[in-house]
Amino acid sequence: MNQKTKGYTVQEATKKIESYCAYQDRCHKEVVAKLKDMGMIPLAVDTIIAQLIADRFLNEERFAKSFARGKFNIKKWGKNRIVRELKFRNISKYNITIALKEIEPEAYLTTLDDLANKRLQQITETNIQKRRKKLADYLLYRGWESHLVYEKTFELIK
Template identity: 40%
Template sequence: MAHSFFITMEKKSFTFDEIKLKLVNYCVYQDRCHSEVEQKMKEFLLIPEAKDDILLYLIKENYLNEERFTRSYIRGKFYIKHWGKNKIKLNLKQKGITEKLISKCMDEIDENDYEETIDKIYKDYFSKQKGLKDYQRKSKTIKYLLSKGFEYDIILEVNNE
């Protein structure tokens, strides 16, 4: 007979300094943006003034740096996840990062690396499409690259070289 266990956890109370330390560690573990830190703060019952104090502290001590976050996010999503610029921009905007900051930080992606990545993904994906006519394979491959956030004109440009 299977038993089911229910674990109940009481809401633990933390002091202001403990919460501040938890948020410092949250930022140290990985670069964060303001909206992520504000979301994390919702776990703690803080009055608005306390939230502001913590945010200001994190910014002043450089634990929270929107540009550093944006640059590291762009590098990670491109060089590790192989996302295109459109998908990266969209996800950063959803995190509340401004268009201006996104544009400024896009230089984290080397243009040659960008084109080589498109070329490599194109060839890999195209070669895996079996039992289709060439134009169908090409169409599916372009759709795949678009879904990864690469720009149509650049896909065609790289593909025609």
């Protein structure tokens, strides 16, 4: 069976990608992958990316800021996890630094406290060392800084 993929002109692809970017902030890596999936050649990809940037459909700083805010507020991720995910998406160090400023320090510590207390209620382990390890592993996995995690763990489990 011969499967035929739909061919797009540069104008058609641009319109499709504009709506893709308008729906939600996207990083360059996601847009390039989408264009390649659509079967666009590298020259067309570069042309479309340049047009999207010029028309403000694509903005790495805006993407990084909304990504950091969203992952912190909704998924309760720590800064380490947010930085790792942004680096995976090829976001510049400058934009990552700006994005992390979107997280208020007071809210950050309050969220860590709430998350640690909530998780501690779910841990049924009776051995103090194992309880500490389970809580610390959970918080570290979610990207919280190790010094904050160990401080919080020893504060809550005595």
